[in-house]
Amino acid sequence: MMNRTLPAGEFTLIRDHFSHGFPRSRDTLLGVGDDCSVIMPRPLCDLVQSIDTQVADVHFPANAPADLIAQRALRCAASDLAAMGAEPQGFHLALTLPNADADWLADFSRGLREAADALTLDLLGGDTTRGAQLVISISVQGWVTTGTALTRSGARPGDDVWVSGTIGTAALALPQVLEQSADYSGLAHAYYFPDVQLPLGQALTGKATACMDISDGLLQDAAHIARASLVSLELDADAIPTAVASDDPRWAQCLNGGDDYQLLFTAPASLRRTLQNMDGTPLSRIGKVTTAGSDTVTLLRNDNPMPLPERTGFQHF
Amino acid sequence: MMNRTLPAGEFTLIRDHFSHGFPRSRDTLLGVGDDCSVIMPRPLCDLVQSIDTQVADVHFPANAPADLIAQRALRCAASDLAAMGAEPQGFHLALTLPNADADWLADFSRGLREAADALTLDLLGGDTTRGAQLVISISVQGWVTTGTALTRSGARPGDDVWVSGTIGTAALALPQVLEQSADYSGLAHAYYFPDVQLPLGQALTGKATACMDISDGLLQDAAHIARASLVSLELDADAIPTAVASDDPRWAQCLNGGDDYQLLFTAPASLRRTLQNMDGTPLSRIGKVTTAGSDTVTLLRNDNPMPLPERTGFQHF
Numbered sequence: 001m002m003n004r005t006l007p008a009g010e011f012t013l014i015r016d017h018f019s020h021g022f023p024r025s026r027d028t029l030l031g032v033g034d035d036c037s038v039i040m041p042r043p044l045c046d047l048v049q050s051i052d053t054q055v056a057d058v059h060f061p062a063n064a065p066a067d068l069i070a071q072r073a074l075r076c077a078a079s080d081l082a083a084m085g086a087e088p089q090g091f092h093l094a095l096t097l098p099n100a101d102a103d104w105l106a107d108f109s110r111g112l113r114e115a116a117d118a119l120t121l122d123l124l125g126g127d128t129t130r131g132a133q134l135v136i137s138i139s140v141q142g143w144v145t146t147g148t149a150l151t152r153s154g155a156r157p158g159d160d161v162w163v164s165g166t167i168g169t170a171a172l173a174l175p176q177v178l179e180q181s182a183d184y185s186g187l188a189h190a191y192y193f194p195d196v197q198l199p200l201g202q203a204l205t206g207k208a209t210a211c212m213d214i215s216d217g218l219l220q221d222a223a224h225i226a227r228a229s230l231v232s233l234e235l236d237a238d239a240i241p242t243a244v245a246s247d248d249p250r251w252a253q254c255l256n257g258g259d260d261y262q263l264l265f266t267a268p269a270s271l272r273r274t275l276q277n278m279d280g281t282p283l284s285r286i287g288k289v290t291t292a293g294s295d296t297v298t299l300l301r302n303d304n305p306m307p308l309p310e311r312t313g314f315q316h317f
Numbered sequence: 318m319m320n321r322t323l324p325a326g327e328f329t330l331i332r333d334h335f336s337h338g339f340p341r342s343r344d345t346l347l348g349v350g351d352d353c354s355v356i357m358p359r360p361l362c363d364l365v366q367s368i369d370t371q372v373a374d375v376h377f378p379a380n381a382p383a384d385l386i387a388q389r390a391l392r393c394a395a396s397d398l399a400a401m402g403a404e405p406q407g408f409h410l411a412l413t414l415p416n417a418d419a420d421w422l423a424d425f426s427r428g429l430r431e432a433a434d435a436l437t438l439d440l441l442g443g444d445t446t447r448g449a450q451l452v453i454s455i456s457v458q459g460w461v462t463t464g465t466a467l468t469r470s471g472a473r474p475g476d477d478v479w480v481s482g483t484i485g486t487a488a489l490a491l492p493q494v495l496e497q498s499a500d501y502s503g504l505a506h507a508y509y510f511p512d513v514q515l516p517l518g519q520a521l522t523g524k525a526t527a528c529m530d531i532s533d534g535l536l537q538d539a540a541h542i543a544r545a546s547l548v549s550l551e552l553d554a555d556a557i558p559t560a561v562a563s564d565d566p567r568w569a570q571c572l573n574g575g576d577d578y579q580l581l582f583t584a585p586a587s588l589r590r591t592l593q594n595m596d597g598t599p600l601s602r603i604g605k606v607t608t609a610g611s612d613t614v615t616l617l618r619n620d621n622p623m624p625l626p627e628r629t630g631f632q633h634f
Contacts, residue, residue, distance in 0.1 A: 029363060030468065034545070035400035035529050036367040038466045041358030046346060049441065050353040051409035051456055055448040083352040092368035094411065094454035124366065127454070131372040137411035137444070137454035139368060149355045151347065212352050228351070 014100065014128050017109035018093070025090050025122035027143075037124035039089065045143040047089075050080035056134035061181040066104045067111025068184055068192045069136070074115040075194045076215070077138040079261040082197040083213040085150040085205035086142030090122035093138055096131035119196060150204060150211035152228035155266040159209050161233055161287035162275060164197055164262045167218050168243035171257020172250055187243075194261040200281050204265060207274070211265035217256040219297060219308055221264050226295040229266075235287035237301045252309030255299075331417065331445050334426035335410070342407050342439035344460075354441035356406065362460040364406075367397035373451035378498040383421045384428025385501055385509045386453070391432040392511045393532070394455040396578040399514040400530040402467040402522035403459030407439035410455055413448035436513060467521060467528035469545035472583040476526050478550055478604040479592060481514055481579045484535050485560035488574020489567055504560075511578040517598050521582060524591070528582035534573040536614060536625055538581050543612040546583075552604035554618045569626030572616075 019032055030038040041047065054073045056062035074091065081088055093112070116123060121140065173187035184192045197213070204211055210229050214221050218240065226233050237246060242254040266289055267275060275283050287300075298305050336349055347355040358364065371390045373379035391408065398405055410429070433440060438457065490504035501509045514530070521528055527546050531538050535557065543550050554563060559571040583606055584592060592600050604617075615622050 030466065034468050034470070035397040036365045036403070036466070038363050038365050038401070038461070040363050040463070046355050046357050047364070048353045048355050049409060051411045051442060051444050051454070053411040053413055053444045053446045053454070055413055055446050058447055080352040084355070086353070092366065092456055094368045094370045094456075096370055096372055096452055125368060127368050127370045129370045129372050130375055131450055131452055133449045135413055135448055135452045135454075137368070137370070137452075139409055139411075139456040144355070146357070149347065149353070151351050153351070 014105065017105050018123060018126060021113045022116050022123040023120055027089055028122050028124060032123060032125050037092070039124070042143050044146050046146050046149060047141055048081060048084045048086040048144055048149055049139065049141040050077065051137060051139040052077035052080065053135065053137040061178060062134060064181040066107035067114070070108045070111030071115045072192050072194070073136045073138060074112060074119065074121065075196050076261065077140045078119045078121060078198070079194065079196050079213040079215065081140055081142040082201035083150065083211055083263060084144065085148065085201045085211065086144045087202060088119055088121045088140070088142045088198060090124040091138050091140045092124050093126035093136070095126065095128045096133070096135040097128065098132060098134060119198065144205060148205045150201065150208050150265070152210050152212050152225050155210035155225055155229035155231050155289045157231060157289050157292050158269060159266040159289040160269055160272060160285050161222070161235060161264070161266055161289060162283050163218065163241065163264050163286050164200055164281045164283055165195065165260065166241050166243050167214065167260055167262060168254025168257055170194065170259035171253050172243055191259060194259065196261060197263045197281060200263055203278060203280070204263070207271055208265040208267050211263055214260050214262050214264050215258045217258050217311070218264065219255050222297045225264065225266065226297055230293055230295055231289045232291045232294045232296045232298065233287055234290050234298045234300055237299050237306060239284060239286045241284045255309055256311045331422065334422050335440060335443060338430045339433050339440040340437055344406055345439050345441060349440060349442050354409070356441070359460050361463050363463050363466060364458055365398060365401045365403040365461055365466055366456065366458040367394065368454060368456040369394035369397065370452065370454045378495060379451060381498040383424035384431070387425045387428030388432045389509050389511070390453045390455060391429060391436065391438065392513050393578065394457045395436045395438060395515070396511065396513050396530040396532065398457055398459040399518035400467065400528055400580060401461065402465065402518040402528065403461045404519060405436055405438045405457070405459045405515060407441040408455050408457045409441050410443035410453070412443065412445045413450070413452040414445065415449060415451060436515065461522060465522040467518065467525050467582070469527050469529050469542050472527035472542055472546035472548050472606045474548060474606050474609050475586060476583040476606040477586055477589060477602050478539070478552060478581070478583050478606065479600050480535065480558065480581050480603050481517055481598045481600055482512065482577065483558050483560055484531065484577055484579060485571025485574055487511065487576035488570045489560055508576060511576065513578055514580045514598060517580055520595060520597070521580070524588055525582040525584050528580055531577050531579050531581050532575045534575050534628070535581065536572050539614045542581065542583065543614055547610055547612055548606045549608045549611045549613045549615065550604055551607050551615045551617055554616050554623060556601060556603045558601045572626055573628045
């Protein structure tokens, strides 16, 4: 059995690291340090919330630099807000640590502050506990104008299917991340610093009929939209903006790999021009919503169905 | 390295267990199943939030029955809402599991549903991950009328110090919990089913000047109020309602042991009669707030300072 309570010195250390330097939301009445945080709801807004966990050697290499671990953890959590079209408000952090190394904590909190700053997320509170393995759970929240949250369930037959940015870069980075976890250059940058599509998500409210962020892989996540909306989707294999061309053996990884945190969404065909001309992350029209009442995803090449590329047997992260 | 993704069958299992039977809050617009949950803020209310983690063999015996683990985890998390005087709204669950045993999950979700029902907390969303050790992080939230949240920082010289219920029962239960983790009778009931003081917390808004729930131990938590309010507290050793009398060798454990989740609060002396006559959990007046500007806690016996009983060296949980 382990001692539940961290020694007082460790408490002070942790408090020092997490008690300053984070962006302060104007909605926050009481932040870190009491039994709870307190926020004042924004008028005419709904509150959008999610919780996301990352486990050492499951979601990231345990020996990765602590600031990179923090960057990735907060960005992945915040991506759920982008998927709903929300404006970020703040987060609570639950940190389970095998030990409380001062240098590690300094690096982790620095990475967390930098990510929080980039994402405009206030640190509202947290809990630090001792455990056998590093586990990071982050609950995030943000505002949407009442009734405008984007969900997975609104896709309608006739809608176009769209995706933002390029798909597969983070998945292709995995060998590099596993070999040299401290290197965040090249492909690994997409892995550690996913480009959370918060502005795009907000721009899509009132336009997209369904939306989600790609965390499991494009094909898997398209199936989530199909199921939630009870529609079928047809995707044009050659229209999907993948990190490698479709004759590259790694193409299947791009379609099945997660971690890019781009947005996958559906929108009425009438908005085609509006979406094509939108500022920011480039958008690609990759297919259409077909039958209502079923929930399949079909990949087409030259208008003919092709087998879905198989997920490789063993996913490292 | 482990596979990040739980097999599809496990996903279904978990979704089935957590997708029904929880109390539905009227504020909840969208619950479990999308990228985020969505709630509609209650007019003229602030939102009070906290996150709480429990780790197997740190905060509870790993081999305890899953329903008891769930009961305790949600109740301990909800206690932070009681400390702020909040009305419960809902929670998000981050569950890290070494494996996905169907029976264990059925038991855990049953315990969670029963606790959620008793506490009127809606399950809004969650994340289930694989890890070496069972880790449960729960973010809870509730409403208070704008500006009325109870904090640790409002105690003023002249205030009385109060505590609810009896202190030390859960701490004294630890030997039994460690030996027979499945037995929740007798003392162990206080450990697994802490009586979260939600009605009392709500009744104290507008009355208490500072409030917190006792999770670290009465003396430690009194020091938290002293520090946050920048006042000193004098506690009358013989007025503290402990589970054993002060000549019992376990008396020190009662003062230093956490886990009772009773409320410790301060209130103006003018409210003495009101508080003494309040319905519900009995309240004991155990001391007073003295000097402003310092932050000590003194234990008195017959008006003479006595040494603070020492925390026993090794806390099992």
